[in-house]
Amino acid sequence: MxxxxxxxxxxxxxxxxxxxxxxxxxxxxxxxxxxxxxxxxxxxxxxxxxxxxxxxxxxxxxxxxxxxxxxxxxxxxxxxxxxxxxLPPDSQYNPALHDGRVLPFYHSRGVLLQSGTTGLCSWPAAWCLAEFAISDVGQSIFQGASLLELGCGTGVGGIFTAALLRDNKDSLDAERKLFLTDVHNDVLAVAQINADAAKEAKLHTEVHELDWCSYDRRKLEELLDQTDIVCGADIFFEPCLFPDLTKLLHDCLTYKPCVRIILAATMRNEETWRKFLEECKGKKLRVAALGNCLDLEEYFVYERSSILIVEVSLE
Ligand SMILES: C[S@@+](CC[C@H](N)C(=O)[O-])C[C@H]1O[C@@H](n2cnc3c(N)ncnc32)[C@H](O)[C@@H]1O
Known part of the structure; x- marks a missing residue:
């Protein structure tokens, strides 16, 4: 029993x-x-x-x-x-950081694939991204970096990545920024609630609309000018979005070659992932695996199925 x-x-x-x-x-x-x-x-x-x-x-x-x-x-x-x-009631979750401080975090269980609100709740890949950021490999990449998160949903990936790094004595100052981006209005509103809470915890966070399928190139460049790492979690769910998503990744790397793109990918469906890799290949993007959720030190509670951390770079 x-x-x-x-x-x-x-x-x-x-x-x-x-x-x-x-x-x-x-x-x-x-x-x-x-x-x-x-x-x-x-x-x-x-x-x-x-x-x-x-x-x-x-x-x-x-x-x-x-x-x-x-x-x-x-x-x-x-x-x-x-x-x-x-039932899908909204809820607040209060994960504690290393030092016992709690960063309140809001998300909803009202996830509707059809209406595009998958971003209203947080997904395991986002927690995995944050855990990776404080692994040895992750720290060598993320330490001191300003982040731009694509398809941020509630913002959990970016916010907890930044929060954990800062906890880990990262020299977080006003210079270091976190840009949370998504497309859906309801999702952006939730991200804003969490961004406001993150500001209280002294993370400089801004929320912006950034649609992979139709973005203002100037606005993207303005964000990239202030970004070291473009990150994203669980954004590989829909193959018909891959041509636009990979074009965006390519645009980021050609505009700012020193920017690094680090993504957490939940392996739900081999075929979907294969299509993403094919689309990358067609755009001369290299995808290299950096880690796996099963090898990371467990910091958060989430479903540890197969989640890969990959870096996308120009071939
Ligand atoms: C599965 S959710 C992942 C959310 C969050 N990254 C996480 O891991 O908790 C996918 C996210 O991609 C966003 N998304 C879907 N299509 C998009 C597009 N064309 N442009 C920008 N974001 C998009 C959705 O709104 C949603 O927030």
């Missing part, structure tokens, strides 16, 4: 849950007792762990199906918690 409970404490860990199921079938006996079921779901801290909402939901579904398969009646609590995990 304790093993089960640990899976729920580490709510993203569905694979572990399945492993425990196989190893300890006797635990199911304990779950026939409704009190034990309630004990289990009381560990699903939906409010405290909004970032894990998808994983928690997946885990609860798995639990419900497994109970049903065994003819064990699931308690009303499990159904109630599962239903709540499907």
């Amino acid at each position: 304790d093993e089960f409970i640990r899976c729920f404490e580490e709510a993203w860990n569905v694979a572990r849950f399945e492993e425990v199921l196989e190893k300890e079938p006797s635990a199911w006996k304990l779950l026939e007792d409704e009190k034990n079921q309630e004990r289990l779901v009381s560990k699903c801290w939906l409010e405290k762990k909004p970032l894990d909402i998808f994983a928690i939901s997946k885990l609860l579904k798995k639990l419900l199906v497994s109970l049903e398969d065994r003819g064990i009646e699931a308690s009303a609590d499990i159904y109630k918690t599962f239903n709540r995990s499907r």
Whole structure:
């Protein structure tokens, strides 16, 4: 039972849950007792762990199906918690930095692919980008740099990258900037809320609209003039955007050859990634892997599936 409970404490860990199921079938006996079921779901801290909402939901579904398969009646609590995990209330998440200081961070669970609001919640690749930035390799690239984030969504990638680096005694001063960019108005509004909170934490953050498919070249150049690293997390989801996205990356590198482009890519679909690589090749862009979420020191809680950190440069 304790093993089960640990899976729920580490709510993203569905694979572990399945492993425990196989190893300890006797635990199911304990779950026939409704009190034990309630004990289990009381560990699903939906409010405290909004970032894990998808994983928690997946885990609860798995639990419900497994109970049903065994003819064990699931308690009303499990159904109630599962239903709540499907609702999209907005939420604030308060991750603590190294020194215990908390950087309030707002995001929404109301993610609608169709209306283009995937940027309203934060994605694992963004946390991965921040973790990479404070790895040894990452620090040698990011330390002291001003950042421009593409498709920033809530801004989590850029904000926590900057916050962690500063925590790590990076000499952050008024000179160093963080530009958060995206295309969707609702997403930009959320990024602005987080940028304002980041300003309180003394990160010089600005939010700008930057549509990969139609951008004002002068405005891009103005931002690049003040940027050392162009970064982005989970922006490789839609192949029809790749021609524009790679053209933008190419424009950045030709306008400012010393700028570095560091991206965190969630490997959801091999075909999609292959198309991105092909598009890069066609534009004479080289894509080199710098790291993987599984090799990084764990700093945040997120689903550690396959997330690559890559650098895009001119061939
Ligand atoms: C999967 S979300 C990732 C958000 C954020 N980087 C993260 O990892 O949490 C993809 C983001 O790309 C943005 N996006 C999609 N198409 C875009 C475009 N044409 N120009 C700029 N941003 C775009 C979306 O608004 C969304 O914020």
